[in-house]
Amino acid sequence: MVTEARAWVVRGGRNGESDQRFLADNLVGIGFDTFGDLTPVTSREEMKARAVKALPDAKEASAFNYAAQAWAFRGRIEAGDLVVVPLKNSPHIAIGRIVGDYQYVEEGLGNVHHTRAVEWLRTDIPRTVIGKDLLYSIGAFSTVVQVQRNDAAYRLGVLAASEDAEDPGERSGFVPKRGAASASADEADLEDAATESGFDIDAYVSDRITARIRERFDGHRLSQLVGAILEAEGFVVQVSPPGADGGVDILAGRGLFGMDSPRVVVQVKSEPKAVSDTVVAQLHGAVTRNSADQGLLVAMGGVTKPAEHQLVGQKFRIAVWDAARLQRAIFENYEALPADVKADLPLRRAWVLAE
Structure with a gap:
């Protein structure tokens, strides 16, 4: 049964440095070390005064930005609320x-000084099963932000409730709930903080490209895309026709006839969900049957935990490309890809100063 609650994003640092501590210690937290113990703070106005004192060199707007986030973490988040951590170094x-x-926590847990205990419901939800609008909502660079637009809390509750869940999208007739005037003022402060902090551009761009791949290269067409990438890498490729393939979507090898090592069997899964250990076992069998050297599993949603465990010890036997790794292969070989692929996936290289 899915129950509704408010939903919050709490980030484990700009580079995800606290993500694994959150998961291992069953908590979320923020740094804000100069703020001291926030237990005595009982209102957002008190938090603003605390922020101005804690950040003497900051502009007032910036201090209020931090105050809004600190007050949300200290005074607005409640037991029963959902919390989302976009894992920075993971596609989940x-x-x-x-x-x-x-x-x-005065001494700190790494960079974390202020904590809330968490019961983790799911820690491996692929970004590929989440709608673009919801991914955008959780993409703010703010350390703490409430997500409300587009029926976000309900949709996140659905995703957390089952390993097979996909984002159901916004419910028909959804109307956001509004609290008392003071709560609305708190929400406005936090929205201002999120707006000022900007968004995780890397994640946003990656999510947009993944959505385009899912739209234009679904099903058998994804096998053709992977085949084109392998051809650009110098392989001789045979892509199986649509339909039952016995676990073999692509055969690839080196040499004039594609019979030289490394000989690779490729299984391609375009669905957004993580694939199971059954798929891994199927690919392993296909590698053996075809006297191949290696297997490649292309799974847009990655693999499940049992599948990860099955892959332990097979690092030199079976490789996995999730959506992020597939993108990297596309970037590395884009200039050599066929014109029809480029037409459906138009990309432009851009270098920017990382600040």
Whole structure:
């Protein structure tokens, strides 16, 4: 049964440095070390005063930005609320439920000084099963932000409730709930903070490209795209026709006839969900049957935990490309890809200063 609650994003640092601590210690937290213990703070106005004192060199707007986030973490998040952590160095997001009150850790847990206890519901939700609008909502660079647009809390609850869940999208007739005037003022402060902090451009661009691949290269067409990438890498490629393939979507090899090593069997899964250990076992069998050297599993949604465990010890036997790794292969070989692929996936290289 899916229950609705408010939903919050709490980031584990700009580079995801606290993500694994969150998961291992069943908590979320923020740094804000100069703010001190926030237990005595009982209103957003008090938090603004605390922020101005804690950040003497910051402009008032910037101090209020931090105050809005700190007050949300200390005073607005409640037990039972959902919390989302976009795992920075992973193609997944984690969703949990807040189960504890605010706690101050003076000595710090790494960079974290302010914590809330969490019961993790799912920690391996592929970004590929989440709608573009919802991914955009959770993409703010703010450390703490409430996500409300597009029926976000309901949709995140659905995703957290089952390993097979996909984003159901916004419900027909959805109307956002609004609280009392003070709550609305808090929400406005937090929205201003999120707007000022900007968005995770890398994740946003990656999500847009993944969505385009899913739209234009679904089903058998994804096998053709992977085949084109392997041809650009110098392989001789045979792509199986649509239909039952016995676990073999592509055969690839080196040499004039594609019979020289490395000989690779490729299985391609375009669905957004993570694929199971059954698929891994099927590919392993196909590698053996075809006297191949290696297997490549292209799975847009990645693989499940049992599949990951099955892959342990097979690093030199079976490789996995999820959506992010597939993108990297596309970037590396884009100039050599066929014109029809480029027409459906138009990309432009851009270098920007990372600040």
